Amino acid sequence: MSNIGSYEDRLKNFSWSIAEKELGYNPGDTINIGWYCTDRICQMGKADKTALIWEGREEDNMRKYTFNDLRILTNTFGTFLRKVGISDGDRVCLFMDKAPELYIGFLSILKIGAVAQPLFSAFGDESLFVRLENAGTKAIITSRKHASKVQKILDRLPDLEYIIVVDDDGKKALKNKEIAFSLDQATPVDQFEIFPTKAESNSVLHYTSGTTGQPKGVKHVHYSLISQYLTAKWVLDLQDDDIYWCTADPGWVTGTSYGIIGAWSLGITQCVKDSGFAAETWYRFIEKHKITMWYSAPTAIRSLMKAGDEVIKQFDHSSLRHLASVGEPLNAEAVVWSQKVFGLPFLDTYWQTETGSMMITNYPGMKIRPGSMGKPFPGLTCALLDPDTYEPIHETNKPGLIAFQFDWPARMRTYWNNQETFEKKFKNGWYITGDRSTIDKDGYFWFIGRDDDVINTGGHLVSPFEVESALLEHEAVAESAVVSKPDDINMEVVKAFVTLKPGFVASQELELEIMNFIRKKLSPLAMPQEIEYIDLLPKTRSGKIMRRVLHAKEWGEEIGDISTLEND
């Protein structure tokens, strides 16, 4: 029997107080996610249950932590952070690979009432800089490998006081503002005073990219736990004896909402593999740890499909009982394929950094229509809006903007230091997601696409504006326009059109140099996979670059109205 039972029955009797009651939370109480994921699970008699099975790049580099270990280690890390001078409300960035310290550090930041700001360790110094500057980050927790990127931008970050290095071997002198902290060597702290955060206290700050402007810091609060707990329970169907694997990096909201909070607040054993994608490695991981529930993403699933079915047969995956996916459209073929090879379909889930928890999903036991995102989670008021009037559309199969009444617990509270952009997300009292969909006659949602220029590559949002700005910093680039181009695995990848400054000659060598420049400055995902030299960029008469024209060309689509094109 699945946790949700009948979706239709849940719709009828739904209230978020179901989660509040199960968590023993009464409105007005203190609510601290760090406590809920560690101390409370121990108090429920699961202190000795395994919370985390961590495996490094090499298979034999493995560690296990019980919920009591998590409790003590988060107390220990929290005590250190407090001693250093970090207190409630301070922003503390986590910038490292998927080491145990990332997970423990995250919860310890929450336990002291500070705000956790996880960022991908693959970020280059410029990506890192804009996010730390915007948040006014006070401390960054990192590893030796990534600390040099922080050093590079330190003099431009007056608010950044501490660089906490969790794996310093003492061989070299610590650099400016660096402090070493070793979880293994610190004195374990059993008793710890957790900061009494309330429902609306800030918890997590995730950065996401939009079409224009700098990345936006999506502000979440401790009350988000209510949605994350219940969606993890009903959609991921996590049950006491599950061994759960969320493949997402906590630099991405999936890696925190469901790779930390959802599962641990339910007292579930989680596995983490600190390495990139490789089909054999992943299948071996599932076999070795007897994973039962697997939450992944379409790009990974498509990569597994590409690796072929032969490799699957070399491993035992009979432990799997439930699969789900998030981040990009999950094509029907992928669902059909997973049913064939694992005997289970991947259930698609749709949500956003801003929503904090799952919004439209398929449920265990519900009849799946491959290619559909499913139906709204109980308690949500969802509609498709007409893009011109922002009024709900009532006809079936008619495309509209996905919108929600802004009232579920895990919704963002604002964009950090950017209330103006936050307010622009609302029309006629609806929160506009920026995605388009249709709804069929039975209420299933079918994703169409984004309503802006943001590129979703392998599930990660890349702002064309950010890449264009970075391109302009290269000495050879005069102007640039960035769009997506189709890709079999990542669905879409970044493509840049550039005009060169006088004295620079188009060449393959220069293309590689520019690509590498962006990879280092921003990230491997933001790096254009192709650079096309162009004499003139299509512009409107007022001088605005018409990305739409370039995009249409890449996707073989109709170019549409170009009457405002300057150079036609």
Ligand code: PRX
């Ligand atoms: O465009 C939608 C796409 O990813 C966007 C949100 O990205 P992000 O904030 O990085 O959060 C991703 C993880 C929750 C959405 O606006 N997206 C997400 N899930 C799906 C999706 N597109 C299609 N199908 C999905 N299941």
